[in-house]
Amino acid sequence: MLQGYQSWVYENQPAIIGRAAVVGPFEGQGPLADDFDIIHGDLMLGQDSWEKAEKTLLEESNQLAIENAGLTKEQINFYIGGDLMNQIISSSFAARTLSVPYIGIFGACSSSMEGLSLASLMIASGSANYVLASACSHNASVEKQFRYPTEYGSQKPPTAQFTVTGSGSAVLAREGKGPKVTSVTIGRVVDMGITDPFNMGAAMAPAAVDTIQAHLRDLQIGPGYYDLIVTGDLSKLGYQLARDLFDKHKIPINDTQYFDCGMMIYDYEKQKIQAGASGCGCSAVVTYGHLLKRLQKGEFNRMLVVATGALLSPLSFQQGESIPGIAHAVAIERGEA
Incomplete structure (x- = not known):
């Protein structure tokens, strides 16, 4: 399975049997809008804080990915999640809702593929039958933590980037239809x-x-x-x-x-x-x-x-x-x- 210095090549290739992408209103105005499963019209998602809204995004994409895989959460062996909040609270609190064995990761914005990498390794090695991997962010919560609160209205330079409000989840399996x-x-x-x-x-x-x-x-x-x-x-x-x-x-x-x-x-x-x-x-x-x-x-x-x-x-x-x-x-x- 180890190939070269830092790569894994799978003989038993894990299948992505379910996936979901949930986004906020600004992402829903972009060119990829038709490819998202849920587009929210409100950044708050009916919650009373940005952080709770971010957790809700993640809970929704997790649940939808599991449903799209034709599974129930009880069939998921492990959940791997990551986000940008201190102590990855969005993922950890979503794991509390999901109530399956959980591995929290932090790779900053690389967390999506870090999670998918670990999930695929668990499947390919025979350590699990089904693994859920996800990552999320919320523009307002991230801006507040890493830069300036949105309410501050600071001027940003042309090199600055705009944090996506969205959550993506995938379910991997040892066999099944899918990529x-x-x-x-x-x-x-x-x-x-x-x-x-x-x-x-x-x-x-x-x-x-x-x-x-x-x-x-x-x-x-x-x-x-x-x-x-x-x-x-x-x-x-x-x-x-x-x-x-x-x-x-x-x-x-x-x-x-x-x-x-x-x-x-x-x-x-x-x-x-x-x-x-x-x-x-x-x-x-x-x-x-x-x-x-x-x-x-x-x-x-x-x-x-x-x-x-x-x-x-x-x-x-x-x-x-x-x-x-x-x-x-x-x-x-x-x-x-």
């Missing part, structure tokens, strides 16, 4: 000394390229093996930096093959989003909503999703620390429809 997870590459922490929390695309881009390079090396394949290579939330600046690094390292990835979730979910012309999208929910809802739907329709057969995360905290920023980056890659191929 297959074929391999995984676990990323290393890469830190190039970026200290600006309003420029996280630049902080994460080197980690994304490092993981993609490791994946291709470990599996001894070229980028052309995949129809689509998608990073998590580098957005405009980080995307261009990644392209420059591909050229520098002579990785032949072309413009028609490489995309970024942070540039796909919003309309740059109509929505004021600065550089693009970010947040744990970004790669989660784009992957489990838009990309898997395209894969199952047969628009392409193989994709590599590389979720990226900036591993900072408010405390580390206040103490003058730089921003380490991380990226985890999951290869997904079209399975039986």
